[in-house]
Amino acid sequence: MIRKKCILFFILLILYQVKAQNRQLLYNFREIPQSVMVNPGVEIHQKAYAGIPFMSGIYANAGSSGFTMHDLFSDDGVNFNVKVNRILYDLNDKDIIDVSEQIEILFGGYRSKKDRDNFYSFGVYQELDFYNYWPNDIARIAYEGNAGQLYRKYDLGDLNAQGEIITAVHFGVNRKVNKSLTVGVRGKIYNSMINITASRNSGTFVTVPGEDNVYRHMINADMEVHTSGYASLWDKNITGIRDFFKSIFWRGFFSGNLGLGMDLGFTYSPNDYWTYTGSLQDLGMMFHITDLESYTLRGAYALEGIEFLFGQATDDEFLNNYWDDLKDDLEEQIPLDTIKTVYTSFRPAKLNAAVIHNFGNLRYRKNYDCGCDVDDSGFENSVGLQLFAIHRPHRINAALTAFYYRRIFNFLRAKVTYTLDKYSYNNVGLGISTHFANINFYLLADNILTYGNLAKSNQASVQFGFNYIFEDKR
Amino acid sequence: MKGVSKIIGWIGAVILMMFSSCVDDVDFDQANDIVLDPAIELSLVYFKFSAQDFAEAEGEPSYKDSTDADLFSQDFFEYNLKAAEFYIEHTNTINKPFFAEVLFFDANDIEIYSVDVSIPASTNGEPVIIPTLVYFPEDQIGILKNTSKITAEIALIDESPPPLDENSEGSIEFNSSAIFYMEFK
Numbered sequence: 001m002i003r004k005k006c007i008l009f010f011i012l013l014i015l016y017q018v019k020a021q022n023r024q025l026l027y028n029f030r031e032i033p034q035s036v037m038v039n040p041g042v043e044i045h046q047k048a049y050a051g052i053p054f055m056s057g058i059y060a061n062a063g064s065s066g067f068t069m070h071d072l073f074s075d076d077g078v079n080f081n082v083k084v085n086r087i088l089y090d091l092n093d094k095d096i097i098d099v100s101e102q103i104e105i106l107f108g109g110y111r112s113k114k115d116r117d118n119f120y121s122f123g124v125y126q127e128l129d130f131y132n133y134w135p136n137d138i139a140r141i142a143y144e145g146n147a148g149q150l151y152r153k154y155d156l157g158d159l160n161a162q163g164e165i166i167t168a169v170h171f172g173v174n175r176k177v178n179k180s181l182t183v184g185v186r187g188k189i190y191n192s193m194i195n196i197t198a199s200r201n202s203g204t205f206v207t208v209p210g211e212d213n214v215y216r217h218m219i220n221a222d223m224e225v226h227t228s229g230y231a232s233l234w235d236k237n238i239t240g241i242r243d244f245f246k247s248i249f250w251r252g253f254f255s256g257n258l259g260l261g262m263d264l265g266f267t268y269s270p271n272d273y274w275t276y277t278g279s280l281q282d283l284g285m286m287f288h289i290t291d292l293e294s295y296t297l298r299g300a301y302a303l304e305g306i307e308f309l310f311g312q313a314t315d316d317e318f319l320n321n322y323w324d325d326l327k328d329d330l331e332e333q334i335p336l337d338t339i340k341t342v343y344t345s346f347r348p349a350k351l352n353a354a355v356i357h358n359f360g361n362l363r364y365r366k367n368y369d370c371g372c373d374v375d376d377s378g379f380e381n382s383v384g385l386q387l388f389a390i391h392r393p394h395r396i397n398a399a400l401t402a403f404y405y406r407r408i409f410n411f412l413r414a415k416v417t418y419t420l421d422k423y424s425y426n427n428v429g430l431g432i433s434t435h436f437a438n439i440n441f442y443l444l445a446d447n448i449l450t451y452g453n454l455a456k457s458n459q460a461s462v463q464f465g466f467n468y469i470f471e472d473k474r
Numbered sequence: 475m476k477g478v479s480k481i482i483g484w485i486g487a488v489i490l491m492m493f494s495s496c497v498d499d500v501d502f503d504q505a506n507d508i509v510l511d512p513a514i515e516l517s518l519v520y521f522k523f524s525a526q527d528f529a530e531a532e533g534e535p536s537y538k539d540s541t542d543a544d545l546f547s548q549d550f551f552e553y554n555l556k557a558a559e560f561y562i563e564h565t566n567t568i569n570k571p572f573f574a575e576v577l578f579f580d581a582n583d584i585e586i587y588s589v590d591v592s593i594p595a596s597t598n599g600e601p602v603i604i605p606t607l608v609y610f611p612e613d614q615i616g617i618l619k620n621t622s623k624i625t626a627e628i629a630l631i632d633e634s635p636p637p638l639d640e641n642s643e644g645s646i647e648f649n650s651s652a653i654f655y656m657e658f659k
Contacts, residue, residue, distance in 0.1 A: 069500060070500065073500045073501055073502050073504055073505075074500060074501075075500060075501040075504075079507070080504040080505070080507040080508060081507065081508060081509055084508060141512070142510065142512060143510060143512060144512050144513070145512030145513040145514045145515070145656070146513075146514060146515050147512075147513035147514065147515035147653045148513075148515070149515075207515065210517055210520075210649075212520050212522070212649075213517045213518075213519075213520035213649045213650070213651070214517050214520075214561065214563065214649045214650065214651040215515065215516070215517040215651055216517065217516070217517065303517065304517050304520065305516070305517035305518045305519055305520050305650070305651070306518065306519050306520070306541060307519075307520055307521060308519055308520070308521040308539040308541070308626055308648075309521075309539065310521065310523075310537045310538070310539045319540045319541075319542070319623065320539065320540065320541055320542075321541070321542050322519075322541035322542070323541050323542050323543055323544070323545060324542055
């Protein structure tokens with residue numbers, strides 16, 4: 001039973017992906033090759049590495065800022081509708097549900113033989129990203145209706161969501177400019193498998209006392225939902241998740257809907273004690289040109305009801321199509337159209353920055369030979385502060401992280417983080433990187449205090465993977 | 475290498491432990507119990523006659539008009555409408571009484587419901603406001619769902635002279651709205 005629930009939970013995690021792709025544990029964790037994916041300008045100490053295909057980086061993250069699974073599905077005997085009610089009146093339009101998943105298909109990197117200050121990394125990954133700001137006003141009107149809500153302006157702009165599945169091919173160059181500065185850049189070609197974007201909506205619905213009748217209902221709408229890679233799914237017989245992924249699988253290689261993106265980053269260490277790093281990720285755009293379907297709802301309408309016009313004083317039965325006429329008029333004034341239109345969407349751009357203080361034993365266990373090419377320069381401890389921000393249409397979500405990093409043994413490095421964001425105030429994360437022979441295994445998980453019962457967590461993410469590290473015989 | 479597999483095994487065990495304890499005391503089947511019951515409030519029919527409109531006709535003139543109303547038999551209402559409350563408001567500033575009737579007809583044009591309202595005369599143009607509430611509880615909501623035509627009729631009751639003429643003042647107004655109590659399961 002527990003297992004069944006866990007499976008369901010993870011399906012929900014993947015379907016209703018929640019939170020914000022903060023890789024606070026991976027960032028600056030220099031023993032993990034994948035740290036170059038969050039900062040192309042990270043200091044790289046390896047000679048070369050190769051991820052185990054499909055196993056080098058598996059990442060899943062889900063979060064919901066307003067409520068937890070436990071709030072909603074707790075088996076506590078409380079009527080489900082009471083719980084829904086409780087949550088609904090607690091949420092607002094700033095609450096977000098955010099889910100992401102990423103699997104590295106290929107990943108590798110090597111130091112240039114010609115110029116040992118240059119390091120190249122490359123790979124292919126698949127990513128799913130979905131976010132949905134809580135459409136507060138639309139949900140309220142669906143939940144309680146508009147009765148008794150005179151003058152209340154319902155904001156139709158609350159509809160703000162995006163979901164996409166992409167693959168990305170990337171190539172990055174990392175260069176040690178001098179002893180204290182390393183910079184890097186990564187170019188990406190995105191290939192969109194499916195995209196749904198509803199981010200530019202506005203409009204209101206309001207009821208006021210009427211002039212000719214009891215009420216006047218006024219609506220104005222400028223709404224659009226764009227999709228690509230979606231319309232063609234209608235022609236296929238899709239009955240489950242498996243059919244869905246089968247249908248979109250080949251698009252991972254070439255869908256016709258492409259995008260370009262770039263990551264930038266640097267590491268600056270003016271001395272052994274202090275390090276500053278910063279990166280920008282996924283500065284990019286997707287161009288949707290094929291398999292398109294967009295829905296628009298635009299127009300304005302004021303309604304006081306149906307005015308009976310009465311032909312004349314008569315006993316004859318006058319039957320008029322007032323109701324049908326009203327429907328036609330409404331459809332004409334606020335048409336719901338299905339169109340094909342080329343559109344662009346933005347990838348969620350991410351910013352990372354950190355101030356790091358290094359201390360403790362210098363050149364820790366330099367003489368210990370483990371034959372596993374673990375870098376051993378610098379101090380054994382670091383503490384620091386990290387800032388993370390992700391850009392979503394209309395909004396920016398930010399998080400602040402304090403961390404402690406330690407080289408425990410040559411084969412074990414660990415990082416503990418404490419993160420403050422809108423999801424929680426008690427997010428403690430733990431990351432470890434192990435090295436045995438030439439195999440690097442890492443496991444990063446945040447919100448570990450809630451692992452006793454994940455359902456009580458507002459957000460949780462986990463990433464793990466295996467890499468093969470080539471020895472540097474320098 | 476033995477150490478490696480040992481450590482990997484250990485890490486695997488930790489991951490398994492974390493995930494197997496992942497969700498306690500949660501029952502996702504509850505989602506089936508959800509009921510949404512919004513109350514939708516809408517302006518409905520309105521009209522207005524001036525005293526002169528009734529002056530033109532002889533005897534006791536009346537006005538009658540009907541609209542198609544398949545609204546309630548459409549799926550949205552057919553399956554989810556649980557109860558309804560109509561609010562009708564007559565405002566009379568004419569110095570004559572009126573009799574008003576709202577009739578509901580089914581698809582065979584058979585009258586299935588009627589609302590009768592007597593509206594007293596106004597004195598000195600003071601508005602006489604007659605609110606009427608019509609409630610269709612769950613066991614009567616079928617009447618509304620069978621309705622395909624609604625007729626409104628208003629008749630002047632000319633009890634006493636002088637009769638209305640083109641100089642008569644005032645108006646008789648009909649306003650209406652309704653609250654539809656929905657239930658989505």
